[in-house]
Amino acid sequence: MALTQMQQLQSLGEALAWLERELNWGVEAKALPHLCGRIGELYACVLTNGQMALQANQRGYDVVSAAGERVSVKTTTRSLPCQIPFNANTLSEVDRVVVVRINTEDMQVEQVYDELSSVARTAMAGREGGKLMLTVRGLASPPGEAKPLAVAREAFHNGSKVVELENGTIQVWSSGQLVEPTKPALREMAKGLGITLTNGSGNEYNTRTLGSHVLDALYERGDHVLPMAAPGPSTSFIG
Structure with a gap:
């Protein structure tokens, strides 16, 4: 069943609270990839007014936007700039690439990359094992639009x-x-x-x-x- 946007926001808040609790217990964020990934996907759903993909581990993408775009969502807790891996074999199934960063110091979710997959693909470098690496430096703000x-x-x-x-x-x-x-x-x-x-x-x-x-x-x-x-x-x- 599709979640309403209010339910998505509630789930996002609860997931962030759980992450903060785990961090306070001394667990490192890198040891919680599923929880961090869930936070990123929920954030992307709210961002795009979309829904989770119909199947778990949907090939290539995680979210379907309100406009019908298949969105691949990657979540990181690392400082920028950083490299984000993508599967070269499934990128053709994706329309849009969104990278989300969880600032664990302030417990804040930040959108740090958002592009069409065709644009993102041109910025990726190849790597052994069928992986493509995207260097993310953060969203640029147009002059005068802060x-x-x-x-x-x-x-x-x-x-x-x-x-x-x-x-x-x-x-x-x-x-x-x-x-x-x-x-x-x-x-x-x-x-x-x-x-x-x-x-x-x-x-x-x-x-x-x-x-x-x-x-x-x-x-x-x-x-x-x-x-x-x-x-x-x-x-x-x-x-």
């Missing part, structure tokens, strides 16, 4: 600003500059605020959870209301 993300919460601490965007991403700004990586700065803030860095099971919080706890503490202190001269912009742009 999507503004609204700020859900922001607060200030020792001259820095902690921002939570509407998609849950946590940022730290200092002297008008984005601090990267984010987590070490959050750890220092958490220590100063007396916030534990781990959950009840002793597993370290990811960036989003730690940032949320830091913001909760700063809101309790009233540090979300400061003079207009506070560092960093009040809105951010993500390509």
Whole structure:
């Protein structure tokens, strides 16, 4: 039976929650290929307003889009750029190639590649064993088309600003500059605020959870209301 889009979203949320639980138990993402693959396929279904292929392990593709495209979905947890393998013998069965990356630090799903299979095939290099390798560097954003993300919460601490965007991403700004990586700065803030860095099971919080706890503490202190001269912009742009 085909899933409704609401059911797909619910399944996606539940699969991500289960993945986060496994990661907190110390299991590495690479040891959970089926779960990660399921997350990628559900995300692609939502992305294309499509449905899972009718048969499990359907030859060459995983999702059928609303437009009837046969979509091959690959999921990775590696940092970009990275190489993604494809079966040269089944690529002719595919109309569209989508690569999804699971950011296990922030527990966020990212679409990093989306092309017609004919375009993707020209970018693939051959490899022994009937495999084709596609180098994925991330989706390019056309100039002037960056999507503004609204700020859900922001607060200030020792001259820095902690921002939570509407998609849950946590940022730290200092002297008008984005601090990267984010987590070490959050750890220092958490220590100063007396916030534990781990959950009840002793597993370290990811960036989003730690940032949320830091913001909760700063809101309790009233540090979300400061003079207009506070560092960093009040809105951010993500390509």
